[in-house]
Amino acid sequence: MIQIKNLSKAFSGKKILDNMNISLEKGQVLSIVGPSGGGKTTLLRCISGLETMDSGEIWIDEQQVDPTKHQEATSQIGVVFQEFNLFPHLTVLENLMLAPTLVTKKAKEDVEITANQILAKLGLKGKEKQYPFELSGGQKQRVAIARALVMHPKVLCYDEPTSALDPDLRDSIAKTILELKDEGMTQIVVTHDHEFAKKIADQLIEVASIQ
Numbered sequence: 001m002i003q004i005k006n007l008s009k010a011f012s013g014k015k016i017l018d019n020m021n022i023s024l025e026k027g028q029v030l031s032i033v034g035p036s037g038g039g040k041t042t043l044l045r046c047i048s049g050l051e052t053m054d055s056g057e058i059w060i061d062e063q064q065v066d067p068t069k070h071q072e073a074t075s076q077i078g079v080v081f082q083e084f085n086l087f088p089h090l091t092v093l094e095n096l097m098l099a100p101t102l103v104t105k106k107a108k109e110d111v112e113i114t115a116n117q118i119l120a121k122l123g124l125k126g127k128e129k130q131y132p133f134e135l136s137g138g139q140k141q142r143v144a145i146a147r148a149l150v151m152h153p154k155v156l157c158y159d160e161p162t163s164a165l166d167p168d169l170r171d172s173i174a175k176t177i178l179e180l181k182d183e184g185m186t187q188i189v190v191t192h193d194h195e196f197a198k199k200i201a202d203q204l205i206e207v208a209s210i211q
């Protein structure tokens, strides 16, 4: 479903990712664990097009994609960043609606229906008009997931989804990831947390060991 072939990336001559290969079937969860500075965030930035690759290819459904071509990337690979990156001046619903109305030029009414369905699915009904500062850490994270899902990505990636959460919420994000898996979502999860990684993963990669 998604193949990453021989991805390499160096910063100032120092190899961060060296010929990395990933192959995932639809609905599989890949956990990537490794030490700080091992290149986990860099990998997600490369596959979501925020960073250019030095070499390598990304294939989704037997087609090669260039994630730096913005529209193509946003519709196929979603990323939930560690800091969530919600827009502070927009409500929850506005945060969800911004990208689909701007990037895909879909009708506002249709986007709103989808956005509300996704919010309800993630347990955020009633939060539509609130601003990010009015939400708990776990709620902000679920809004960030909802905002990625509203673009109907084929692959959803998470950068350290448990780092800002206490242990109860850690279980709840694991549950959300497994529910999305049951619906067929292919997911890549970058984390320091070995126990969490094992709990959710079909495949596990240690970043340090492939460098």
Ligand SMILES: Nc1ncnc2c1ncn2[C@@H]1O[C@H](COP(=O)(O)OP(=O)(O)OP(=O)(O)O)[C@@H](O)[C@H]1O
Residues within 6 Å of the ligand: 011, 012, 016, 034, 035, 036, 037, 038, 039, 040, 041, 042, 043, 192
């Ligand atoms: N834009 C950049 N320019 C130069 N060096 C960078 C850049 N982005 C990352 N690096 C370097 O690449 C290495 C890998 O960084 P990265 O953020 O991918 O690590 P990480 O595995 O996500 O670490 P952590 O677990 O602490 O989040 C680090 O040494 C970092 O300093």
Ligand SMILES: [Mg+2]
Residues within 6 Å of the ligand: 040, 041, 042, 159
């Ligand atoms: Mg990181």
